Amino acid sequence: xxxxxxxxxxxxxxxxxxxxxxxxxxxxxxxxxxxxxxxxxxxxxxxxxxxxxxxxxxxxxxxxxxxxxxxxxxxxxxxxxxxxxxxxxxxxxxxxxxxxxxxxxxxxxxxxxxxxxxxxxxxxxxxxxxxxxxxxxxxxxxxxxxxxxxxxxxxxxxxxxxxxxxxxxxxxxxxxxxxxxxxxxxxxxxxxxxxxxxxxxxxxxxxxxxxxxxxxxxxxxxxxxxxx
Amino acid sequence: xxxxxxxxxxxxxxxxxxxxxxxxxxxxxxxxxxxxxxxxxxxxxxxxxxxxxxxxxxxxxxxxxxxxxxxxxxxxxxxxxxxxxxxxxxxxxxxxxxxxxxxxxxxxxxxxxxxxxxxxxxxxxxxxxxxxxxxxxxxxxxxxxxxxxxxxxxxxxxxxxxxxxxxxxxxxxxxxxxxxxxxxxxxxxxxxxxxxxxxxxxxxxxxxxxxxxxxxxxxxxxxxxxxxxxxxxxxxxxxxxxxxxxxxxxxxxxxxxxxxxxxxxxxxxxxxxxxxxxxxxxxxxxxxxxxxxxxxxxxxxxxxxxxxxxxxxxxxxxxxxxxxxxxxxxxxxxxxxxxxxxxxxxxxxxxxxxxxxxxxxxxxxxxxxxxxxxxxxxxxxxxxxxxxxxxxxxxxxxxxxxxxxxxxxxxxxxxxxxxxxxxxxxxxxxxxxxxxxxxxxxxxxxxxxxxxxxxxxxxxxxxxxxxxxxxxxxxxxxxxxxxxxxxxxxxxxxxxxxxxxxxxxxxxxxxxxxxxxxxxxxxxxxxxxxxxxxxxxxxxxxxxxxxxxxxxxxxxxxxxxxxxxxxxxxxx
Numbered sequence: 001x002x003x004x005x006x007x008x009x010x011x012x013x014x015x016x017x018x019x020x021x022x023x024x025x026x027x028x029x030x031x032x033x034x035x036x037x038x039x040x041x042x043x044x045x046x047x048x049x050x051x052x053x054x055x056x057x058x059x060x061x062x063x064x065x066x067x068x069x070x071x072x073x074x075x076x077x078x079x080x081x082x083x084x085x086x087x088x089x090x091x092x093x094x095x096x097x098x099x100x101x102x103x104x105x106x107x108x109x110x111x112x113x114x115x116x117x118x119x120x121x122x123x124x125x126x127x128x129x130x131x132x133x134x135x136x137x138x139x140x141x142x143x144x145x146x147x148x149x150x151x152x153x154x155x156x157x158x159x160x161x162x163x164x165x166x167x168x169x170x171x172x173x174x175x176x177x178x179x180x181x182x183x184x185x186x187x188x189x190x191x192x193x194x195x196x197x198x199x200x201x202x203x204x205x206x207x208x209x210x211x212x213x214x215x216x217x218x219x220x221x222x223x224x225x226x227x228x
Numbered sequence: 229x230x231x232x233x234x235x236x237x238x239x240x241x242x243x244x245x246x247x248x249x250x251x252x253x254x255x256x257x258x259x260x261x262x263x264x265x266x267x268x269x270x271x272x273x274x275x276x277x278x279x280x281x282x283x284x285x286x287x288x289x290x291x292x293x294x295x296x297x298x299x300x301x302x303x304x305x306x307x308x309x310x311x312x313x314x315x316x317x318x319x320x321x322x323x324x325x326x327x328x329x330x331x332x333x334x335x336x337x338x339x340x341x342x343x344x345x346x347x348x349x350x351x352x353x354x355x356x357x358x359x360x361x362x363x364x365x366x367x368x369x370x371x372x373x374x375x376x377x378x379x380x381x382x383x384x385x386x387x388x389x390x391x392x393x394x395x396x397x398x399x400x401x402x403x404x405x406x407x408x409x410x411x412x413x414x415x416x417x418x419x420x421x422x423x424x425x426x427x428x429x430x431x432x433x434x435x436x437x438x439x440x441x442x443x444x445x446x447x448x449x450x451x452x453x454x455x456x457x458x459x460x461x462x463x464x465x466x467x468x469x470x471x472x473x474x475x476x477x478x479x480x481x482x483x484x485x486x487x488x489x490x491x492x493x494x495x496x497x498x499x500x501x502x503x504x505x506x507x508x509x510x511x512x513x514x515x516x517x518x519x520x521x522x523x524x525x526x527x528x529x530x531x532x533x534x535x536x537x538x539x540x541x542x543x544x545x546x547x548x549x550x551x552x553x554x555x556x557x558x559x560x561x562x563x564x565x566x567x568x569x570x571x572x573x574x575x576x577x578x579x580x581x582x583x584x585x586x587x588x589x590x591x592x593x594x595x596x597x598x599x600x601x602x603x604x605x606x607x608x609x610x611x612x613x614x615x616x617x618x619x620x621x622x623x624x625x626x627x628x629x630x631x632x633x634x635x636x637x638x639x640x641x642x643x644x645x646x647x648x649x650x651x652x653x654x655x656x657x658x659x660x661x662x663x664x665x666x667x668x669x670x671x672x673x674x675x676x677x678x679x680x681x682x683x684x685x686x687x688x689x690x691x692x693x694x695x696x697x698x699x700x701x702x703x704x705x706x707x708x709x710x711x712x713x714x715x716x717x718x719x720x721x722x723x724x725x726x727x728x729x730x731x732x733x734x735x736x737x738x739x740x741x742x743x744x745x746x747x748x749x750x751x752x753x754x755x756x757x758x759x760x761x762x763x764x765x766x767x768x769x770x771x772x773x774x775x776x777x778x779x780x781x782x783x784x785x786x787x788x789x790x791x792x793x794x795x796x797x798x799x800x
Contacts, residue, residue, distance in 0.1 A: 087393060089413055103408065
């Protein structure tokens with residue numbers, strides 16, 4: 001379980017986040033809904049360990065990950081991150097992008113995981129292509145596969161379906177739900193689209209001007225996907 | 229409307245042809261003379277073009293020195309670039325500014341300063357019993373070239389790192405330690421600009437003879453000057469230069485292949501690593517050492533020159549007597565910068581557009597090749613072109629050093645303007661063309677202001693490099709006139725004296741002044757005119773072929789046509 005407790009982050013005089021608290025249950029889903037500039041991306045970066053909070057604490061599985069003056073390195077948190085623009089590395093092929101996080105595994109095991117993910121995401125024919133040779137929808141699937149390859153306990157997604165049209169978005173959303181369910185990762189999903197947040201089937205929190213202004217009580221707060 | 233478009237294209241073509249002629253005519257004259265000599269049955273040309281014996285050794289020495297300088301420069305560039313990249317934005321901007329200003333200091337100023345510093349160090353070591361070492365040779369020439377050219381390598385490496393998307397770093401950090409993120413993600417993505425720095429250092433060292441000759445290192449570029457001084461036959465000089473030119477052309481051709489990979493967006497102002505990266509001590513140690521070397525690169529010339537100059541009793545007289553040369557140098561450099569501007573405006577956008585199309589490679593080679601031509605050859609070419617009956621008035625005038633500087637350095641201004649053009653979103657120009665009745669209005673009111681930073685940077689580069697130009701000016705300076713650089717070079721062979729140090733300080737001050745002024749105006753312009761990439765739609769990116777990818781995966785080609793996202797076999 002990820003626990004975010006009274007977290008604050010300022011950039012100069014601007015408070016990006018101000019006393020934010022919530023929990024992401026084990027194997028559960030939380031969607032953070034809010035307009036541009038509400039602090040969604042900052043929140044995700046703080047949880048990923050890419051920035052340090054000015055106040056408050058972030059723990060995962062009972063382990064303190066972030067507090068003022070103490071931040072566990074991003075690669076030691078067991079988290080996967082899917083940035084908004086996919087951010088595939090242009091000098092690596094699709095397969096190399098996904099393999100990046102599997103360094104340290106025996107080669108055969110890494111290969112097996114790669115093949116499994118490529119087959120599951122429909123990317124197998126694109127393994128040797130470079131990011132500029134694939135479409136926007138395919139790039140989102142590669143970013144998802146890359147984040148899930150090391151089998152993280154927690155998956156953080158920052159508006160992963162922005163600027164995709166309706167059919168593509170629905171198909172990708174179904175793929176995300178399926179993959180996250182299969183890997184049993186906890187999902188924290190940031191979006192500005194209420195329908196996307198609702199479709200995920202977990203708890204929905206609304207963020208405005210750096211504060212949590214409302215939670216969706218009807219979405220069974222604190223309940224995971226597998227709780228029924 | 230079609231006749232107007234036709235006339236516009238024709239005018240652009242004529243202007244581009246004139247600009248190319250200005251840059252390439254010295255070489256063309258040499259080629260014509262050499263062809264006539266070979267076809268006329270002149271013997272011995274093969275022995276000139278294919279170096280053997282001593283000349284082969286000189287060529288190998290030149291190539292090895294250039295390669296060693298390029299490799300050391302790239303290593304220093306990467307390490308110091310990474311060290312500067314992780315600084316907070318304000319300090320990083322200041323450091324970047326200082327690095328580019330330092331790049332304007334001519335190599336011979338470094339030669340004098342490092343000689344003086346090495347001499348002082350040697351005297352201290354000898355006084356405590358160390359043996360005396362010779363103050364000349366390959367090692368010292370290599371060190372001085374690396375120090376003189378290091379800011380170029382560091383500046384380009386930093387520009388490459390700063391152009392990286394923060395999301396690319398963010399996506400990697402949860403997966404691997406920061407060292408792997410740096411080595412596997414950041415550096416490969418910045419590689420085109422790092423390699424461009426290496427290629428530039430290779431070419432500048434390969435074609436330079438001033439620094440090697442000061443340390444008594446024989447190089448091939450010096451052989452060209454010696455050959456022409458002995459025989460006064462331009463065709464022989466060209467044939468002799470062919471092996472060097474081929475080597476340089478090879479590097480330019482490789483550079484041409486990498487150019488489209490250069491980043492389209494300028495350095496990001498924000499923090500690339502929100503949370504400071506955690507690197508192992510060995511990596512931090514290497515970066516610190518590189519940073520210290522970079523600081524020494526800035527401090528040693530200044531301290532050594534001031535120490536030498538203040539010890540010179542007749543310094544004031546020397547500076548007074550050099551007043552004419554200082555004014556003449558400034559005049560030549562200013563004229564070269566002014567002439568380079570229309571050349572860059574005529575060829576830069578064409579080069580940027582052409583790179584994506586057929587024949588773009590040849591256009592790039594034509595524009596960039598003069599940078600790779602040894603300086604003495606440009607001087608010899610100008611003599612071959614203009615030293616003719618009826619042209620004495622021009623040949624004996626100050627136009628010759630200006631033409632030499634333009635032929636050597638205007639291609640750099642062309643490349644800078646081309647790079648600026650590639651950063652301009654074509655949509656801005658499309659909108660201007662639709663709204664303006666006449667094409668020239670769109671050019672004047674929209675394209676020119678967007679290109680202004682590139683124009684200014686290009687002119688600044690041409691000005692400062694012209695101020696330090698030696699190889700070609702030595703051959704074409706009009707009778708009775710001398711530039712400050714010529715005077716310093718002549719003095720330098722007599723050793724590091726206080727007089728020369730004083731004159732070098734003048735050059736240093738002028739270079740720093742112009743460099744700082746150019747950078748300050750560019751910074752002010754940057755604040756006034758936001759980077760166009762920030763005005764592009766979210767998440768759009770520009771591909772090597774010049775097409776733009778929209779967030780839905782569709783592409784807008786350079787000609788404005790639209791390609792659907794499914795071209796790459798796209799399924800959801």
